[in-house]
Amino acid sequence: MSGRRGEAGSALVEVTWLAILLLVPLVYVVVGVFEVQRAAFASTAAARAAGRAFVLAADPAEAQQRARAAAAVAMSDQGVDGGAVVIGCRPACLVPGSVVEVQVSYQVPLPFLPDALGRQAPSIRVHAEHTVPYGSFREDRS
Known part of the structure; x- marks a missing residue:
């Protein structure tokens, strides 16, 4: 019994270090997945909102303006800045029977990774598309 006295309490230290070594990467992965999911939801909502705003406008110039504003609001609702919108x-x-296609792309920077060696931080590209028909029996607004 005298040989084991020196190891008393070491299991607590080992379990603590093991928990830290396993939990830190797990938390990082979870935070990264949440960031990508938030950006994916934001870009999907932005594409949908932009498409709906486009087809409800009075003319093509106003439609472009409204669609970009709607996409910006949808992205900012999720705390995401910017994003490329292509209409x-x-x-x-x-014009009656036409189809409006909206594409929104966003680069999600991985969390807690600084710019290393002057290069851009690693990121994941999120892309969403939405198609909105402009009904066959609506008036021509072109």
Whole structure:
């Protein structure tokens, strides 16, 4: 019994270090997944809002402006800054039977990673698309 007295309480130290070594990477992965999910939800909501705002506008110039504003509001609701918004129409914008396609892209920087050696921090690209039909029986607003 005298040989084991020197190890009394060492299991607590080992379990504590093991918990720290396992929990820190796990928490980092969870935070990273949450950041990507937040950006994915924001870009999906932005694409949907931009498409709806576009087809409800009176003319193509106003439609572009409204769509970009709606996308910016949807992104900021989720705490995401910016994002590239691309709006396209087939065959033309705001004509009966046309289709409006909205694409939103955003680069999600990985959390807690500083710019290393002057290069850009690693990021994950999130992309969302939404298609909105402009009804066949609506008036031509082109």
